[in-house]
Amino acid sequence: MDDPKAQIMCALTHLKKIVNTAVKNISPFYITKPWGIAEQPDFINAVVLLETTLSPLKLIHVLQEIENKMGRKKVQRNGPRVIDLDIIFYDNFILNHDDLTLPHPRYSDRAFVLQPLFDIAPQLILPNGQQLRDHLATLDLSTITRIETQ
Numbered sequence: 001m002d003d004p005k006a007q008i009m010c011a012l013t014h015l016k017k018i019v020n021t022a023v024k025n026i027s028p029f030y031i032t033k034p035w036g037i038a039e040q041p042d043f044i045n046a047v048v049l050l051e052t053t054l055s056p057l058k059l060i061h062v063l064q065e066i067e068n069k070m071g072r073k074k075v076q077r078n079g080p081r082v083i084d085l086d087i088i089f090y091d092n093f094i095l096n097h098d099d100l101t102l103p104h105p106r107y108s109d110r111a112f113v114l115q116p117l118f119d120i121a122p123q124l125i126l127p128n129g130q131q132l133r134d135h136l137a138t139l140d141l142s143t144i145t146r147i148e149t150q
């Protein structure tokens with residue numbers, strides 16, 4: 001909502017301030033046509049590599065604090081929001097907790113997650129043993145458009 005690029009820049013500023021955590025890499029940004037509900041502005045998606053000593057649960061709670069600080073309100077699922085911070089992978093942890101599922105349960109069909117992930121981790125092997133590169137080749141990339149970050 002509002003200015004999605006500015007929202008992502010703002011989120012990055014917050015991520016850089018998380019205790020015991022370093023932002024190691026930031027992907028290019030991608031414009032994505034909204035999924036599910038058509039009558040809303042385009043989304044912008046990006047993937048960030050963090051190095052942290054926070055536990056997965058601590059990290060998701062910190063990310064949720066950032067979402068709240070940025071004014072995210074509980075709205076429609078898949079609907080417009082100022083920011084959405086998800087954890088896709090945390091090393092190769094598998095977790096099924098009320099607050100956190102790892103890996104993220106819905107990453108594997110999402111070009112807007114996997115293309116920026118590939119940009120910063122081209123050698124990544126997915127939890128099923130498949131090369132990210134090979135899986136990405138099966139997805140429809142026409143739904144996303146890379147934009148200039150600068």
Ligand code: ADP
Nearest residue numbers: 078084085086087088098099100101102103104
């Ligand atoms: P979505 O990201 O699917 O659009 P929300 O951001 O509203 O939806 O998240 C809904 C819930 O998903 C949150 O309460 C959060 O605790 C939970 N959740 C479970 N696994 C994850 C994950 N890997 N990353 C982010 N949130 C997660």
Ligand code: MG
Nearest residue numbers: 084085086087
């Ligand atoms: Mg989320």
